[in-house]
Amino acid sequence: MEKKNKITMNDIAREAGVSQATVSLILNNAQSIKLSDETRSRVINTAQRLGYKKIPSPHKVEGQEEIAIIINSMPSYDPFVDALSQARDEAWRNDVLLTIYDYGDDVDLALRIIRQLEQRRCAGIVLASPITRGIDFSLFDHCTTLPLVLLNVYDHAYPLQSTFLPDDYANALQVTRHLIHQGARRIAHIMGDDWMDASHHRLAGYKAALEHAGIPFDDALVIKTNWRLDETHQATYQVMHRASRPDAIFCSSDWMTLGCYQALAEMEVKVPQDILVAGYDDQRIAEQLMPKLTSVQLPYTELGRMAVEYLCQGECTTTHVRMAGKLQIRGSTIR
Structure with a gap:
């Protein structure tokens, strides 16, 4: 058919x-x-x-119930924007308004926002961050009787708090396994900030893929950066000037691969003929690089929808979702 x-x-x-x-x-x-x-x-x-599927029902704005997302900063463009977009669409499908508040990591401001929401017809609150990270949820615990879920943030000290997270470990495992399946044996990993749990989860997934394939871990092939292009550029030069060059580089974000691509071009190292390169988070630039970049999607689209759906359905059971993304294989890793 x-x-x-x-x-x-x-x-x-x-x-x-x-x-x-x-x-x-x-x-x-x-x-x-x-x-x-x-x-x-x-x-x-x-x-x-x-047969268009997303036809909204008529909405009455006056006195309408709402769901609030309280986020610690608003990205200009970041894959997390997809979570906000899908959260909005899911709210419309449930005949609920979605409002978004940027509290700039000021907890006092967030608490004031929550107190105002309690005076309105608010069905629930999504406490969110564009960066996957741990938070001190004790600052928000018992601050409201409204249902509250965590999106892209967590506090392991509160296991009864529903959370919706990407699985950085599983995603990095996917990327590294793919590079191994393409014949790579010396895979460099350029990390992001060392303070971020997400960076360590990605490193753990990278290490696990090597271990499963019987490839010894070489600490010299892992370089920590702070996500800056100039640091990625420098890190690429560093690993490529080792006595035994890597045959693949796994960058912790697509943005970082711009610095990696530039350094390799300056050294006249061709992608993918001479070395494979993979990114992470599948930003728009992945499709625009030459060659197009293999990357793994962060499942923010689904996580944003699920967080709002959870509140709209009035679930009473605690939910912990940790979701892997989809590997997008493109020319940068196919010889």
Whole structure:
């Protein structure tokens, strides 16, 4: 059976005779822009006829229940944005508003936000961070009677608190195994900040893949950086000037691979002919590099949706989700 193509907003716009921006406004129930009832009906009817799956139900803003995400900083572009996008969509599907508050890591401000939320029809709170990290949840414990879940943050001292996390260990294991399957035996690993638990989880996954393949761990092939491109550039030179060169490099983020690619080009080392390179988190640049970069997706899309779904369904049991992403194999690791 022939697989049907996914219906997009551009398809709906073409059929309805309106712009894609108009379709986006209508399907996201935007009320700030004046659009005629006839245009709204035509777009929604077209979307239904074409089988578009994300048609929202009519929403009443006044007195509507909400779910709040309280985040310690807002990234300009980061894979975590996908979690916010899916959380918003899941809230709409459940006829709930999603509000986002940036508390800038100021706990007092976060607590004031929570106290204000208690005065409104708030169904629950998602305490989140764009960086996977541990927090001191005791600062938030007993601060509210509203349901509260943790997204991309955790505190192991509170096992009864529901958490939704990416599995950095499993993701790094996937990347390193792939490099081994491609014939690599001396795999360098350029880490991020040493203080981040996520960096150590990725290192542990890297080590486990080597151990499973019977490849001895060489501490000289692991270099710690602070995510800066110039440090990645320097780290690449460092490992490539060892007596026995690596045949693959695993960078802890796609952003870091820019420095790695630059250093290899300066040394006239070709990717993937002379060395394999893999990244982490599957940012947009992975598809734009030459060659395209093999990377592993962080499952923020699903985790953001699940956190909101958990609150909307009023779950009473504690949930701990640690989810692996999907390895995206591209030209940088295929000879």
